[in-house]
Amino acid sequence: MQIFRLKIIDSTNNYAFDLLEKNQQPTPFIVIAEKQTAGRGKFDRRWYSPADKNLYLSIAFKPKQTPEDFSNFSTKFAGLVVDGLADMFHVKFTLKYPNDIYFNGKKLAGVLTETKVLNNKILVAVSGIGINVNADISNYPSDIKDIATGLGAILKHQPDLASIEKLVIDAASSLIS
Secondary structure, three states: OEEEEEEEEOOHHHHHHHHHHOOOOOOOEEEEEEEEOOOEOHHHOEOOOOOOOOEEEEEEEOOOOOHHHHOOHHHHHHHHHHHHHHHHHOOOOEEEOOOEEEEOOEEEEEEEEEEEEEOOEEEEEEEEEEEOOOOOHHHOOOOOOOOEOOHHHHHOOOOOHHHHHHHHHHHHHHHHO
16 A cells, blocks of 8 residues: 655645545555644544644545445544554543544544545545644643643653554554455
8 A cells, every 4th residue: 555655734634635636546545744734623623733743644545335334434443543552552542432532531633534425425535543642732722732632641751653653554454455
């Protein structure tokens, strides 16, 4: 599976859809950015995406399910990440239905899955995840720094970003294969 690694973009989901619309890339593929300028979550809520510290990843693929059967993809994806992080770090994370990952009442990560549908058939899906890994939450904007957390703050050390990236890619791959 091809992985596109970018320094700075508006959104990994947007970039994936741009590649798909230009028919430049067969699916599945992954987009990872070091920084997003317009990261977003459900209901177009902003996802703060500082550079070099967190994971911003989207996977583009062609689901075989109907839109109804596919509707819980974000929940399944987030659940696999919750389980994987718990196994990796021996810490209990929780899934806030349908697509957010929390620790002690603070948001750690979110999943946003978007689709293009025609005649009740999903043409393509892009599922993005943002995970606060090593960013200093005290530097986050005032409206979110009290409700956000990061793995580094939880673990009291900076976890390896590449290991978390692999965990997420493995979780997504298991759902789309």
